[in-house]
Amino acid sequence: MRGIDVSYHNGLIDWNKVKQSVDFAIIRAGYGKSQMDKQYINNICGAHTAGLKIGIYWFIYAANMDEAILNAKMCEKCIEGYKDIITMRAWADWEYDSDKRNPQTKESRTAIVRAFCDYLSSKGYEVGVYSNVDYLTSKFGDLSSYPLWLAKYSSSKGNYNPFMWQHSSKGRITGISTNVDMNIYYGNMPAGGNNAISPVREFSLKKDGNKYISRNFKVSEFRCKDGSDKILIDVDFVQNKLQAIRDHFGVPVTVNSGYRTESYNTSVEGAKKSYHITGQAFDIVVKGCTPVEVARYAQSLDIKGIIQYNSFVHVDSRETKYWAKNNNGKVTVNPSF
16 A cells, blocks of 8 residues: 655645545654644544545654653553554654654663553554664664564665555655655565565556546546556656656646557557556656756656657656657767756
8 A cells, every 4th residue: 555654744734635646644643752743633534534544653752761651651642532543553753853852872762662662552552663774774673573664765675574665755745735755555465575666556547537646647647548448657756756847847747658558559669668568657748848958857856767859858767877868769878968
């Protein structure tokens, strides 16, 4: 499943719009010994009414294990009225700001997180630990008895096999005015070891065509021109790259070609291993802007696949950089756009 995590920093959220893009929301309930998140009630009620699956997280500020228990008790107070709808765990979140306020050793930091989790577990809540690679490798001891919510902003989880993976902090979806953290939830299912999880999702033109997958892009815009109902879309790329292009120029972006079936790709003489076939390529025109302007901005976004044509720009989500100009079939690789 795909989802987001939010706090009051994300402002007022239109959950009826958000539900078109995600399956779940992990909501900050609060932080420290006494603070409920300012938007917690609005967020948990809104997400529930919208039909999303819900988890919560608590940002821990504690000098010792006794204060960790006070954090957990405050968390319990905030969430006890919503226990039946919190089906995606209560997550303990200790980060750099936690250490800034209360510097800890590896051993004491680990003990604080354990105390927090053990208290909530004793009250019948399923718990887990949010952490990044730095903390997992050098700042935490053994927390393997708790499910891991991994923060790692890249295309791969590396050697980790988490319950949930926060893979981006710069998502853009309809219903939220700010950047938002994007997550993939695996639960008890194997997450594929070292393999990167594909961000490509399958949609139905008939069922999903009018759904927005970002603030300005609908599913139907990426359909194959042969009329097929199936549409494959790299949703992360649309939310983080195409939407960024749309926001930067402030004008409509037309997708001339998105997903292609293999037969259609053959009919238009596309490359045999075209990224269009896997839903990872997009030929775009930005209203009023030249292809070179678009290519240059795509370059600034660190998009790996960019081909500047005379009348449009091809962008894709390949892992290895390939930048080129195609001038009526004459290709120049690694140009300066």
